[in-house]
Amino acid sequence: xxxxxxxxxxxxxxxxxxxxxxxxxxxxxxxxxxxxxxxxxxxxxxxxxxxxxxxxxxxxxxxxxxxxxxxxxxxxxxxxxxxxxxxxxxxxxxxxxxxxxxxxxxxxxxxxxxxxxxxxxxxxxxxxxxxxxxxxxxxxxxxxxxxxxxxxxxxxxxxxxxxxxxxxxxxxxxxxxxxxxxxxxxxxxxxxxxxxxxxxxxxx
Amino acid sequence: xxxxxxxxxxxxxxxxxxxxxxxxxxxxxxxxxxxxxxxxxxxxxxxxxxxxxxxxxxxxxxxxxxxxxxxxxxxxxxxxxxxxxxxxxxxxxxxxxxxxxxxxxxxxxxxxxxxxxxxxxxxxxxxxxxxxxxxxxxxxxxxxxxxxxxxxxxxxxxxxxxxxxxxxxxxxxxxxxxxxxxxxxxxxxxxxxxxxxxxxxxxxxxxxxxxxxxxxxxxxxx
Amino acid sequence: xxxxxxxxxxxxxxxxxxxxxxxxxxxxxxxxxxxxxxxxxxxxxxxxxxxxxxxxxxxxxxxxxxxxxxxxxxxxxxxxxxxxxxxxxxxxxxxxxxxxxxxxxxxxxxxxxxxxxxxxxxxxxxxxxxxxxxxxxxxxxxxxxxxxxxxxxxxxxxxxxxxxxxxxxxxxxxxxxxxxxxxxxxxxxxxxxxxxxxxxxxxxxxxxxxxxxxxxxxxxxxxxxxxxxxxxxxxxxxxxxxxxxxxxxxxxxxxxxxxxxxx
Numbered sequence: 001x002x003x004x005x006x007x008x009x010x011x012x013x014x015x016x017x018x019x020x021x022x023x024x025x026x027x028x029x030x031x032x033x034x035x036x037x038x039x040x041x042x043x044x045x046x047x048x049x050x051x052x053x054x055x056x057x058x059x060x061x062x063x064x065x066x067x068x069x070x071x072x073x074x075x076x077x078x079x080x081x082x083x084x085x086x087x088x089x090x091x092x093x094x095x096x097x098x099x100x101x102x103x104x105x106x107x108x109x110x111x112x113x114x115x116x117x118x119x120x121x122x123x124x125x126x127x128x129x130x131x132x133x134x135x136x137x138x139x140x141x142x143x144x145x146x147x148x149x150x151x152x153x154x155x156x157x158x159x160x161x162x163x164x165x166x167x168x169x170x171x172x173x174x175x176x177x178x179x180x181x182x183x184x185x186x187x188x189x190x191x192x193x194x195x196x197x198x199x200x201x202x203x204x
Numbered sequence: 205x206x207x208x209x210x211x212x213x214x215x216x217x218x219x220x221x222x223x224x225x226x227x228x229x230x231x232x233x234x235x236x237x238x239x240x241x242x243x244x245x246x247x248x249x250x251x252x253x254x255x256x257x258x259x260x261x262x263x264x265x266x267x268x269x270x271x272x273x274x275x276x277x278x279x280x281x282x283x284x285x286x287x288x289x290x291x292x293x294x295x296x297x298x299x300x301x302x303x304x305x306x307x308x309x310x311x312x313x314x315x316x317x318x319x320x321x322x323x324x325x326x327x328x329x330x331x332x333x334x335x336x337x338x339x340x341x342x343x344x345x346x347x348x349x350x351x352x353x354x355x356x357x358x359x360x361x362x363x364x365x366x367x368x369x370x371x372x373x374x375x376x377x378x379x380x381x382x383x384x385x386x387x388x389x390x391x392x393x394x395x396x397x398x399x400x401x402x403x404x405x406x407x408x409x410x411x412x413x414x415x416x417x418x419x420x421x422x423x424x425x426x
Numbered sequence: 427x428x429x430x431x432x433x434x435x436x437x438x439x440x441x442x443x444x445x446x447x448x449x450x451x452x453x454x455x456x457x458x459x460x461x462x463x464x465x466x467x468x469x470x471x472x473x474x475x476x477x478x479x480x481x482x483x484x485x486x487x488x489x490x491x492x493x494x495x496x497x498x499x500x501x502x503x504x505x506x507x508x509x510x511x512x513x514x515x516x517x518x519x520x521x522x523x524x525x526x527x528x529x530x531x532x533x534x535x536x537x538x539x540x541x542x543x544x545x546x547x548x549x550x551x552x553x554x555x556x557x558x559x560x561x562x563x564x565x566x567x568x569x570x571x572x573x574x575x576x577x578x579x580x581x582x583x584x585x586x587x588x589x590x591x592x593x594x595x596x597x598x599x600x601x602x603x604x605x606x607x608x609x610x611x612x613x614x615x616x617x618x619x620x621x622x623x624x625x626x627x628x629x630x631x632x633x634x635x636x637x638x639x640x641x642x643x644x645x646x647x648x649x650x651x652x653x654x655x656x657x658x659x660x661x662x663x664x665x666x667x668x669x670x671x672x673x674x675x676x677x678x679x680x681x682x683x684x685x686x687x688x689x
Contacts, residue, residue: 051370054383054397061387102524
């Protein structure tokens with residue numbers, strides 16, 4: 001099952017990319033000066049409004065057109081990551097806006113500069129609030145990697161379809177493949193739930 | 205090759221094709237939402253039922269669907285069901301079936317949350333005026349729940365519309381399929397995908413704006 | 427009294443969306459003094475306090491801390507906003523205690539106190555911990571230093587907030603209606619802490635509706651009305667012979683309180 005490796009690797013790469021870039025974009029979306037904020041808003045809204053499959057196909061054909069030679073795998077990771085970045089950024093903004101403004105004020109009043117206010121006061125609280133939607137985004141990414149099969153990446157779904165074509169055990173392979181996805185995603189949501197419990201510090 | 209020369213005539217020449225594709229996608233989304241809502245509503249009541257086996261079964265359905273990729277479900281119904289002797293569905297029906305099953309699980313969660321959030325007083329008041337159980341649901345609980353869940357229903361319609369792009373994988377000629385055809389036949393990569401992206405984006409926004417009007421109309425209840 | 431002027435406000439103005447909230451506030455706080463702002467809600471007391479700590483930016487006039495303008499510097503007659511780093515450094519010299527406590531919910535009581543000590547003042551963890559223990563002890567909470575805010579009562583939370591502010595060794599402490607959000611039975615414990623701070627020589631500027639307390643601890647009281655200082659003077663003068671009609675009617679609302687205590 002080499003397909004499983006491609007599924008896990010593309011998921012992990014996309015999730016890491018989306019988490020890092022999404023939080024940065026979320027900061028721009030929340031605290032940026034007006035031009036930056038509008039640009040971030042545009043990115044977030046456009047990428048959330050276009051189907052993932054279209055983004056993947058567009059990236060795959062588009063990158064080649066502009067002479068950027070990347071494999072289908074990386075084109076897919078870029079598209080998936082870019083898509084999830086928009087979701088993470090929006091989740092970040094939502095999480096931050098649910099933190100009472102007094103938190104930022106108290107951090108200001110003890111003289112913490114902006115970066116430290118983010119790091120020690122806003123982010124620890126935002127991350128906990130972001131966790132449930134972040135897990136959902138991660139699930140969407142894992143499921144979204146099946147779309148990479150359409151641009152020829154031999155991930156789990158395409159690998160099992162190729163196996164079916166060889167030995168005609170269609171139903172068995174679909175059920176097995178489904179079970180693998182359920183196993184991955186169920187594990188992800190359990191980890192998410194556990195983290196959530198671990199980071200609960202207030203009932204407010 | 206940064207000096208790409210746009211040739212939008214491929215789009216204008218295919219305008220009718222694209223329009224049909226867009227409408228087909230919308231139709232698929234609406235049909236799936238309708239069936240999905242029906243499944244979701246029944247499933248939500250089942251989920252809240254006192255019969256543990258029933259609510260457990262629905263829980264498994266919802267959790268499974270949350271974990272299984274839509275494309276896998278589509279392929280399973282399209283390639284797998286015939287193996288089991290189910291051959292009466294064409295690709296359109298297969299796709300609507302897959303998307304409805306998918307939507308049903310998400311709508312089940314929406315409706316369950318909606319049903320649980322209805323204040324107990326409404327039910328008690330409707331008991332007090334002597335409504336029978338099904339009348340309480342029909343005239344009090346469901347209308348209130350519908351208003352509470354309307355924003356979620358809108359969001360689901362938009363994401364279902366975006367999900368119709370997956371129908372391209374079984375050659376249903378909706379927008380993504382159309383864009384791919386144009387891309388393949390003319391090599392006008394940018395025109396094809398920019399147009400498809402813009403159409404999805406505009407339609408999603410149009411749906412959002414239209415449904416916000418509906419929400420505003422029914423927002424009387426808080 | 428030859429104490430130097432610590433905080434000086436001259437003609438401070440501030441408007442929100444066309445509404446003039448502060449219409450030229452003048453005020454001096456000498457070192458070691460307790461100065462109180464009283465007045466009806468909407469009179470500008472809290473806005474002024476927030477301007478002192480740069481949570482709001484004043485539009486006109488100037489606020490000087492130890493003779494140094496807060497938030498702006500003068501460049502050839504133009505007001506130039508200070509850099510983020512300078513603003514933060516100025517804020518660090520002014521402590522503030524809020525009506526809603528604003529404790530950081532993800533940190534323990536001692537974590538709340540040490541954050542500024544380590545990240546702003548650059549103290550070592552051990553040293554910060556020692557200072558935190560000292561101040562938590564001063565506010566009577568040494569037994570609760572490892573608790574999170576949600577495990578503490580409102581009065582305890584507010585005392586942690588005071589420890590957080592005073593541990594930074596600020597030149598000036600601002601108190602913004604710090605007892606208004608508390609249940610009545612919890613007010614006294616917070617006032618006790620504030621009283622002991624005042625007695626230890628801390629310079630304090632407070633906005634409060636606790637008239638008895640204001641009268642007792644203040645060296646100077648200002649009655650604000652519609653963004654202006656309407657009456658000011660020592661508490662005996664402001665409370666005992668109010669000549670201003672509005673002040674009289676404002677204090678009249680607390681009359682029951684006074685009657686009960688002075689009887």
